Every structure is written in C-alpha cells, then in structure tokens.
C-alpha cells in the first residue's frame with residue numbers, strides 16, 4: 452500500500468530530528484571541494500557523500516536526507532546505493548528536483564527556477580530509486596526594488612505548480628523560496644524589518660499560489676529563510692530579535708494545516724544557525740513542528756575536518772555527529788553555546 456503523503460510528512464517532521472540538505476549541485480560541489488583543494492570529480496564527490504552517510508548514529512538525529520541527481524545514482528564504498536543505505540538506517544531519502552535558476556527578462560539580478568517540463572518523468576525514476584520527498588528551491592533577492600512583483604509571482608507559481616505535481620506522484624514536496632541575506636546589497640537598508648517584510652511578501656505569494664493549485668497542506672513542508680539583517684548591514688545577528696520577527700511572520704502567513712517548517716542556513720555560520728533555531732524553537736505556541744534542514748551550517752566544518760584525506764574520516768564524522776546533536780538540541784529549544 453502506498454503510504455499517505457501526510458504520514459510521510461509527519462515522519463519527516465518527527466520530534467527530535469531534522470533533515471540534512473546534502474543536495475549540493477555539481478556546480479556547488481566544485482566550490483566546496485576546491486575550498487579544501489580537492490579536484491571536483493565524480494569520485495571525490497562520492498567519497499564525500501560516503502563519509503556523510505556512513506557516519507554512525509546519524510539516524511538518531513535525521514529523519515531525512517535530501518540528495519542531488521548525481522548522488523541518488525551512486526553507491527557507498529560497500530556497493531549499496533546511497534538511497535538504499537539511508538533507507539536501511541531508517542532515514543528517508545529525498546531529492547532536489549529544480550534544475551537551477553534562469554534570469555527573468557527585464558529584471559536584472561532576478562531569477563526564476565525551472566525544471567517543470569521534465570518533472571513528472573524524473574519523479575517516476577526517483578521514486579523507483581527510493582526517494583519519498585522532494586525539494587525545489589527558488590531565490591529572492593533583497594534590494595531597493597527587489598524582489599519585484601514579477602519575481603514574487605513567477606517563483607510562487609513555479610513552486611506551487613511543482614508541489615502539486617509531486618503530490619500527484621505520492622511524494623512530499625518541500626517548497627523553498629530562499630530570501631538571500633548574504634548578498635552584496637547590504638547597506639544599512641537591509642535591516643531585520645526589511646528582511647521580515649520581504650519574507651512576508653514571499654510567503655504570502657507562495658501560499659496564495661499553493662491554494663490556486665489546490666496543494667494539500669498536511670502533505671507539504673515549507674523550507675524557509677529566517678528574517679535576518681543583511682550580512683553586510685553592520686548589524687549583529689541577535690537570536691531573540693530574529694526569532695521574534697521570523698515567528699511573527701510565519702504565524703501570520705503559514706496555515707496551521709501545513710505539515711511543518713524547516714529552515715535553511717543561508718550563509719549563517721554553524722553557531723549562528725544553531726543559536727537562531729534554538730531561539731525560534733523556544734516559542735511554544737507554534738501550530739506546526741519546526742526543525743532544521745541545513746547544508747552549509749552542518750557540512751562546512753565536516754568538510755574542513757575531512758580535508759579530502761581519508762585518515763581524517765573518523766574525525767570528520769565526529770564533527771558531523773556533534774553538529775547534528777547540537778541542532779537537534781536547538782530544534783528542541785534546549786541548546787546553549789557552552790555545549791559547543
């Protein structure tokens with residue numbers, strides 16, 4: 452019997468766990484591997500994923516892992532395909548399915564994500580390979596005149612269209628409209644208030660589009676940015692203020708039927724991302740479960756510890772276990788900086 456998507460969504464949002472976004476595209480992996488002076492090739496990428504997914508006890512912290520097309524087709528050193536390896540640990544494999552960004556005409560600096568044309572065919576294959584949930588990312592930029600009405604509309608539409616197709620294929624869609632905070636448009640104008648305003652516009656366009664497409668909210672997970680002052684704005688990240696604004700906007704816009712909310716780290720340092728999640732989780736009257744779905748804030752220190760050398764595998768895996776444990780503490784609202 453095919454499990455109901457609301458059951459799959461509930462399993463992804465189960466108490467005490469989070470989702471690892473190990474779905475860096477090939478282009479992003481080039482950057483990640485070159486940061487440790489390792490040539491980007493299929494084998495180095497595979498070795499890195501092997502390190503992540505064979506880390507002992509990750510299933511205590513993770514309900515799901517998001518993979519990328521290249522990774523879902525590859526196997527661990529043992530020969531077991533990565534999605535099957537995750538499944539054998541009780542971790543649900545997921546897959547990123549947008550095909551990246553394309554420029555919006557007449558709107559310099561703005562993009563829309565694409566990939567709908569081939570989505571149904573790809574979902575069929577990914578489902579056969581074991582994926583039970585998916586992710587689609589769009590990007591919104593903050594400046595004086597962005598995000599434009601067109602960027603808000605087009606990205607909300609593509610995310611909602613994608614979500615409806617994924618539910619049709621009996622998988623859980625994660626919709627991720629990422630509002631960037633580490634761009635050059637920073638100035639003093641990229642304040643926490645401006646960030647919260649853009650987050651609100653983004654999410655209200657998205658939930659309006661989801662309604663048009665009749666997306667079933669108990670089978671949908673929102674992956675969102677936090678409301679954050681721009682990285683270059685000169686303002687420190689104050690977890691309490693960030694949490695207050697983030698939760699205020701989410702409560703105003705996100706219907707309570709939504710299966711859950713997960714956060715991206717978006718260029719926050721690992722400690723910032725954990726501290727801010729902890730402050731958010733301390734609001735006890737949220738109608739949906741919340742947790743992490745970080746990539747950089749979990750993986751960066753792991754990559755650094757590994758440094759491309761297999762003698763460092765155990766050390767790197769210990770770093771991964773620690774970051775996951777700290778983020779689980781944070782999603783439970785029980786993290787403090789002295790646990791670092």
Ligand code: 13P
Nearest residue numbers: 472715716717745746747
């Ligand atoms: P970061 O946590 O590095 O922002 O990545 C999350 C993600 O899935 C981006 O699409």
